Amino acid sequence: MEEFVQDLVSQLNVETVFTIFHFKIFESVVVTWIIMLIMVLIAAWLGHGLSVQHPSRRQAAAEVIVTKLDALTEGMLGAKGKQYSGYIATVLLFLGFANLIGIIGLKPPTKDINVTAGLAIMSIVLIEAAGVHARGVKGWLKSFAQPIAIVTPINILEVFIRPLSLCMRLFGNVLGAFVIMEMIKLVCPAIIPAIFSLYFDIFDGLIQAYVFVFLTSLYIADATE
Amino acid sequence: MDTVNVDLLHFDVFNLICTIINLLVLYWLMMKFLFKPIRKVIAQRNAEIDATYQDIKTKTEEAQSKNKEADARLAEIEQNRKEAVRKAKREANEVYDSIIADAKKQSDEILEEARHDTKLVIMEEKQKAKEEISTMIEDASLKISNEKSDQELYDKFLKEMDE
Numbered sequence: 001m002e003e004f005v006q007d008l009v010s011q012l013n014v015e016t017v018f019t020i021f022h023f024k025i026f027e028s029v030v031v032t033w034i035i036m037l038i039m040v041l042i043a044a045w046l047g048h049g050l051s052v053q054h055p056s057r058r059q060a061a062a063e064v065i066v067t068k069l070d071a072l073t074e075g076m077l078g079a080k081g082k083q084y085s086g087y088i089a090t091v092l093l094f095l096g097f098a099n100l101i102g103i104i105g106l107k108p109p110t111k112d113i114n115v116t117a118g119l120a121i122m123s124i125v126l127i128e129a130a131g132v133h134a135r136g137v138k139g140w141l142k143s144f145a146q147p148i149a150i151v152t153p154i155n156i157l158e159v160f161i162r163p164l165s166l167c168m169r170l171f172g173n174v175l176g177a178f179v180i181m182e183m184i185k186l187v188c189p190a191i192i193p194a195i196f197s198l199y200f201d202i203f204d205g206l207i208q209a210y211v212f213v214f215l216t217s218l219y220i221a222d223a224t225e
Numbered sequence: 226m227d228t229v230n231v232d233l234l235h236f237d238v239f240n241l242i243c244t245i246i247n248l249l250v251l252y253w254l255m256m257k258f259l260f261k262p263i264r265k266v267i268a269q270r271n272a273e274i275d276a277t278y279q280d281i282k283t284k285t286e287e288a289q290s291k292n293k294e295a296d297a298r299l300a301e302i303e304q305n306r307k308e309a310v311r312k313a314k315r316e317a318n319e320v321y322d323s324i325i326a327d328a329k330k331q332s333d334e335i336l337e338e339a340r341h342d343t344k345l346v347i348m349e350e351k352q353k354a355k356e357e358i359s360t361m362i363e364d365a366s367l368k369i370s371n372e373k374s375d376q377e378l379y380d381k382f383l384k385e386m387d388e
Contacts, residue, residue, distance in 0.1 A: 043259035050266045066263040090255045118244030
């Protein structure tokens with residue numbers, strides 16, 4: 001039992017991979033780099049040698065992926081938030097990869113609260129920037145007193161609550177799934193983890209990726225309306 | 226059991242900033258390598274398709290207008306042809322009439338001439354006959370002077386000739 005707990009704790013801790021000028025680089029950041037490398041390599045492979053009139057199969061697949069992603073993100077963002085679809089699609093793909101990377105034995109970076117916090121901060125910055133861009137500074141400030149002035153404090157609180165909920169939801173779900181999967185693996189290392197992995201790693205991972213970008217898009221659509 | 230210290234909510238500003246930078250770099254790279262080129266190609270293709278459709282529309286309209294023009298020209302040519310045929314017929318009729326009239330006139334003249342000539346010939350022949358007859362009469366009278374018994378017979382004969 002003692003051994004089990006120690007093992008679990010070591011799995012849960014975010015380890016420092018290396019240190020640069022007294023700055024500790026966490027393994028979540030290193031795994032993020034690995035995911036970025038994979039994504040960029042795939043993107044570069046899909047996006048090179050394009051032809052307008054004679055698309056290859058690879059290009060056709062790439063066009064389908066981009067078109068579907070754009071349709072999905074633009075549908076969530078609304079007409080005025082269209083321009084942010086590239087970022088939303090990138091985050092969706094990144095979270096998809098990040099949450100699924102547990103399958104190949106790496107620790108999902110979204111298990112580290114610093115990563116989900118970073119994502120949430122980016123989201124709230126984008127949401128408020130989109131609001132300022134769409135309404136102007138005055139309109140953006142006025143939007144805090146809508147629909148009635150009395151909700152202004154709540155609206156201001158929302159600026160902090162929204163990213164916090166985004167951050168904690170993602171972190172909690174991935175961490176929870178990770179803990180359960182580690183426990184199952186420690187109890188029964190064969191076959192059973194594979195079955196549960198289908199739900200906790202693949203299904204829940206993708207759902208959380210979708211929920212994160214869906215909520216971010218919803219907030220952007222709300223801010224730009 | 227010992228308490229286990231797991232620092233799950235350990236915020237580290239440096240790693241948080243690293244994550245944000247990672248995201249921005251990833252966004253930039255994904256836009257550069259995937260989204261922008263693919264969107265550009267799709268937009269170009271759509272533009273080409275639109276241009277092709279526009280081109281087809283313009284060409285169809287052009288062809289239709291040319292067709293109309295050709296139809297109008299055909300009708301005009303047909304009109305001209307009919308006019309020309311009508312004119313030619315009219316001219317031909319005129320020429321025909323004048324030729325017929327000339328021919329008639331000429332034939333009348335020829336007939337007249339022929340009649341005149343015939344008359345002359347007849348008169349000549351009459352004259353000749355007269356002369357021959359008178360010669361014959363002279364010859365006969367010479368004979369009669371020889372045979373007086375037939376005097377009355379000759380007189381009667383001459384009377385009949387004059388008539």
